[in-house]
Amino acid sequence: MLFFRDLFGRKMLVLPISEIPATIFQFTSAFSDVFNHPAQEKHFAEYLTGLIASGNRTVAGIHQRLISDTDYDSLHNFMTESPWSADDVKTKRFEWIKNNLPPIIEKPTVIAIDSTFLHHSGDKIHGVYWYWDYSKKQFCLAQRLVLSSFVSPSKLIPLGHQLYHRGFLPEQKLYLEATMPTADAPEADWNEYNELVEKYQENCKEHKTQLQIAAELVDECEQAGFQKHAYVLDGAFLDKDLMNHIDQYRQAWVCRLAKSRLVHVAGGGCSSIEEFAKSLPKDVFKPVKVKTRQGEEQTYWCFGKNMVIKDWKLQRVVISYDNQELDGEPIYLISNKINWLQAYKILDHYIMRDSIEHLIRDNKQELGFEDGQQRRADAVEKHWELTFTAHAFLELAVDVDYPEGMTAPKLETIGQKCRFLETKLLQSLTKLIEALILEGRNTKELLDLIARKRLNGLAN
Numbered sequence: 001m002l003f004f005r006d007l008f009g010r011k012m013l014v015l016p017i018s019e020i021p022a023t024i025f026q027f028t029s030a031f032s033d034v035f036n037h038p039a040q041e042k043h044f045a046e047y048l049t050g051l052i053a054s055g056n057r058t059v060a061g062i063h064q065r066l067i068s069d070t071d072y073d074s075l076h077n078f079m080t081e082s083p084w085s086a087d088d089v090k091t092k093r094f095e096w097i098k099n100n101l102p103p104i105i106e107k108p109t110v111i112a113i114d115s116t117f118l119h120h121s122g123d124k125i126h127g128v129y130w131y132w133d134y135s136k137k138q139f140c141l142a143q144r145l146v147l148s149s150f151v152s153p154s155k156l157i158p159l160g161h162q163l164y165h166r167g168f169l170p171e172q173k174l175y176l177e178a179t180m181p182t183a184d185a186p187e188a189d190w191n192e193y194n195e196l197v198e199k200y201q202e203n204c205k206e207h208k209t210q211l212q213i214a215a216e217l218v219d220e221c222e223q224a225g226f227q228k229h230a231y232v233l234d235g236a237f238l239d240k241d242l243m244n245h246i247d248q249y250r251q252a253w254v255c256r257l258a259k260s261r262l263v264h265v266a267g268g269g270c271s272s273i274e275e276f277a278k279s280l281p282k283d284v285f286k287p288v289k290v291k292t293r294q295g296e297e298q299t300y301w302c303f304g305k306n307m308v309i310k311d312w313k314l315q316r317v318v319i320s321y322d323n324q325e326l327d328g329e330p331i332y333l334i335s336n337k338i339n340w341l342q343a344y345k346i347l348d349h350y351i352m353r354d355s356i357e358h359l360i361r362d363n364k365q366e367l368g369f370e371d372g373q374q375r376r377a378d379a380v381e382k383h384w385e386l387t388f389t390a391h392a393f394l395e396l397a398v399d400v401d402y403p404e405g406m407t408a409p410k411l412e413t414i415g416q417k418c419r420f421l422e423t424k425l426l427q428s429l430t431k432l433i434e435a436l437i438l439e440g441r442n443t444k445e446l447l448d449l450i451a452r453k454r455l456n457g458l459a460n
Helices: 022-034 038-053 059-063 072-080 086-100 169-179 187-206 210-224 240-248 273-278 343-367 377-396 414-438 443-451
Strands: 110-119 129-133 138-151 156-164 230-233 253-256 262-264 270-272 286-291 297-308 314-321 331-335
Touching (some): 022 377, 038 059, 038 072, 038 343, 038 414, 059 072, 072 377, 086 156, 110 129, 110 210, 110 343, 138 210, 156 377, 169 187, 210 240, 240 253, 262 273, 270 273, 273 331, 286 343, 297 343, 331 343, 343 377, 343 414, 414 443
Parallel strands (some): 230 253
Antiparallel strands (some): 110 138, 129 138, 138 156, 253 331, 262 270, 286 297, 297 314, 314 331
């Protein structure tokens, strides 16, 4: 059954898009110099509206919601063949975000580096591979993206994204070792084998790891000039080269530390940080109060110390429990700010990472982040970029005007803002129906106009 949701998430009848809301046209006008034809600007506004208000956020799903004369081939061409660049849109989006962020940077403001799976059911989509999904405890077909996100106490905005491709380099190396010709093999066999070796060496040179992608996202954020107090990263990104790369920009960073990581201890030698934590008396753990992005106060029991990480250098390490009895597993955090002697400073920044899960969920559930079905690389990148553009619009530009006498709800989530835009579509549809009735159109003509794309078989 077709439906849309109201501001409280309740299911209601799905609405056609009879008119692009004025607030979206005002936003998309800032991107006019990215496109070289009025039709591109029109499709840009239509696609953003479809991402925000459609249940099916594929090209076909968005098209079947439009009452305008836009045909399917035109919208599909916009996302595939049309000569506009996702990189140009991203550059303009970064510029727009910087111009529309509050002028005073809130504390703590961070840029989070993380990764996520975009799940799919088919393996023909660009960038889809089989992965082991640790959260679902099963293998899945998915694209794996590395992301950067702007996080402050009041704003949560996706910034950059880059697709990780599996290199299968260990498998290729094993295959070469197993298929190496014998010394007396014919020259033709050796020539064929040497070609494979050259291809393997080329793959090794061109393949980018997730850590290398993360470093490029840091470069991107630095070149764009986003203000922040620190980078925060998941433990999977704790790598000496990556951290040193951030150090070169003289930026603070806070990262999760694996419990097996070795640190130098008093008396010489090394111990895992887990074993070091177990050796500490309970009275060295002191209560530390921090606030989440939602303003909730939480208390942790922490111990902090500057420690030399094995095969690295002196860093600030914090061991944190969520209970006074020190039961269960603590979390281990590490930072390059060895002068942050108060543990709350490190926790205050790292706790901002908790919001990234909500950001990714909103992009997937509300804006169709993993709904793109394109097989071409450029079309996939365009879909992701427009998803992030829609998120930036909802976070920073939604202009809310309520009917007179209505108590305005507080729009805090991306989902709530999507529902508000759907009420604008309802308003536009009501005006269209009113105009058509005044023109003397009958019921059949109204339904034919509104439902013709729904019945054309292009979308489920």
